[in-house]
Amino acid sequence: MRSRRSILLRGVLLGAIGLGLIARHDLRAQEGEAIVKRQCVTCHNISGPAPQDVAGVLRRKAPDLFYAGSKFQRAWLVKWLQQPTPIRQAGPMFLNHLVTRNGKDKINESSVKPCPSRLYPRQATAVSDFLMTLRNPAMKAGIIAPSKPFSDAKAFRLFSKQLPCNGCHTVNFKNRKLGGVSGPDLRSAGLRLNPDWVYARIQNPQYWDPRTWMPRIEMSREKRELLALFVSSQR
Amino acid sequence: MGKLRMAVCGLVLLAVPLADVPAAAESAQELYRLYCVQCHGTQGNGEGINQTHGGLAVSPRNHTATLEMSKLSDADLRLVIAKGGDATQKSELMPPFEHTLTGAEIDALVRYLRVLCTCEGKK
Missing domain, CATH: 1.10.760.10 (Cytochrome c-like domain)
Incomplete structure (x- = not known):
């Protein structure tokens, strides 16, 4: 009888802790959403759809984020948002960062700028939590096991x-x-x-x-x- | 009712995962800029950034080389754009675009290549 009550109490306690963690995570994601809407949406598209034509692709200043939760790994996001570095050497759209000298195209490196976010750790965690909620439900999960050996x-x-x-x-x-x-x-x-x-x-x-x-x-x-x-x- | 509609939408999404999204019609010049310039260059001379910065194992074709381009028929050009270099005994770095571009877009690119080379193809 005593052990049943003890198990029940433990269950209630664990449930409460779990609900508390979920609530904290949700609060962080809400804080992250506010930061993204304040600082990021001038360059990033967080609601879709992607550009449908070349003119739209040329206007895009930064990668689309409306499926960021399907695309990225959270741990990387948290770290990168604190110290962003360029991922595309020729910028988000290479045609916007070209110069031609002596008939050869080159990247105009002075025009390729890293994301200016440089968030504090707490902000980076909040933004990452929010971005991870932006998932594409049609994408299948569990297809690739990165630990699988290959040649x-x-x-x-x-x-x-x-x-x-x-x-x-x-x-x-x-x-x-x-x-x-x-x-x-x-x-x-x-x-x-x-x-x-x-x-x-x-x-x-x-x-x-x-x-x-x-x-x-x-x-x-x-x-x-x-x-x-x-x-x-x-x- | 709203929940039912959402559930039906969800099922439709799951039933056709990662289906094609039709893209808008584009001019041949815009298509060339988007898909070809990265390797063949803004001037069409084979000096795109993937060549000048990446150093490709095989140099991209110079589309302004009148003599070389005139040796290729329009059908040859259509084939290499659609099936890629690997299928035509050319560089495998030339991708196949048959699942990316429509037939009409490939035809438009072939006509644009004839403008760049100021040549007609082998008949």
């Missing part, structure tokens, strides 16, 4: 020889920096991106962004998984 050499061959990914994305392979610059730098993608989102993005880039310059390429589920594992191993 790095085979994956890099797929990434750079059988498919054109390396033409636009920079990666590390055998301690060498390799690849193009018009797409996001993937050298820290394993910390930054949700592996399931990487898989979904490869599957259909235009679903996320109708006028992204990343082409949709048909491939087997196994190849898509291998690419997602390779990208997620970049740290």
